[in-house]
Amino acid sequence: VSLMKGIEQSSHLRASQIITEVTGVSANRVAVLSGPNLAREIMDGQPAAATVACTDEDAAHRFQKVCHTPYFRPYTSTDVTGCELGGAVKNVIALAVGIASGMGLGDNAAAMLITRGLAETTRLGVAMGADPLTFSGLAGMGDLVATCSSPLSRNRTFGTHLGHGLSVEQAMAATRQTTEGVKSAEAILALAHAHDVEMPITEVVSALLHEKVTLDEAAAALMQRPPKPERCPP
CATH class of the missing domain: 1.10.1040.10 (N-(1-d-carboxylethyl)-l-norvaline Dehydrogenase; domain 2)
Known part of the structure; x- marks a missing residue:
């Protein structure tokens, strides 16, 4: 699961592409979590939501269940890019x-x-x-x-x-x-x-x-x- 938000300077690759390249796992095993998630507010338990994206929709749903809490609401997507x-x-x-x-x-x-x-x-x-x-x-x-x-x-x-x-x-x-x-x-x-x-x-x-x-x-x-x-x- 990638929590990184950026593009690599030398290769211009996205984080999920780098993970796939370095680990050798298939792209459908790499999920991305992104959204309006200011860390300090989440640490304080304040309400927030995010998108968890994976090309494997079942995997996205599994991760959604794992990180769903009373104050943190994840939605699923297959659009990793x-x-x-x-x-x-x-x-x-x-x-x-x-x-x-x-x-x-x-x-x-x-x-x-x-x-x-x-x-x-x-x-x-x-x-x-x-x-x-x-x-x-x-x-x-x-x-x-x-x-x-x-x-x-x-x-x-x-x-x-x-x-x-x-x-x-x-x-x-x-x-x-x-x-x-x-x-x-x-x-x-x-x-x-x-x-x-x-x-x-x-x-x-x-x-x-x-x-x-x-x-x-x-x-x-x-x-x-x-x-x-x-x-x-x-």
């Missing part, structure tokens, strides 16, 4: 929301980033064979909202430090926790390029992390993109 991509890309979008917050931008900007972040996550997911409906569920929209909105979110907190003008190194020291979005942004962007998918928020965040653009240039890059229909083909 969608669950893993939702859990990986939301960290990058949370960085963007944190950056906007640190720059003093308002709730409209946050809502825009969350919504358009979901759109680019879905585009990548569909291009990689995921079910688009996964991204409207717990492993998609649910995880995205929690990570982008909560002060407990490490990635949002890291982004806020960047928005205040701290360097990446200074933000790392201030956050003092692993921020998966920082490590995964470039790998996710590489997947987007490989599948010919536009991911403008991810692209700007990656450029900012590598100091290729300033904060003001990053904001301008997103707002000055050519206008287009809201619902574009994947």
Whole structure:
């Protein structure tokens, strides 16, 4: 069972693919748990839900029974790819929301980033064979909202430090926790390029992390993109 949310930098593989490669087990024996699961709240026994995905539906149901508690409610899925991509890309979008917050931008900007972040996550997911409906569920929209909105979110907190003008190194020291979005942004962007998918928020965040653009240039890059229909083909 994989609880990891990220994309490996060197291979651009998802966690379940790495597990399969390293252990030699078949893909239908690897399950993924993902969703809006801020660890501190779960440790306190506060209500939460998640998606447990496995290509073997019976295995998903077995794991669902094992981890179902009065305060933790798991739902099943067979869309491992969608669950893993939702859990990986939301960290990058949370960085963007944190950056906007640190720059003093308002709730409209946050809502825009969350919504358009979901759109680019879905585009990548569909291009990689995921079910688009996964991204409207717990492993998609649910995880995205929690990570982008909560002060407990490490990635949002890291982004806020960047928005205040701290360097990446200074933000790392201030956050003092692993921020998966920082490590995964470039790998996710590489997947987007490989599948010919536009991911403008991810692209700007990656450029900012590598100091290729300033904060003001990053904001301008997103707002000055050519206008287009809201619902574009994947």
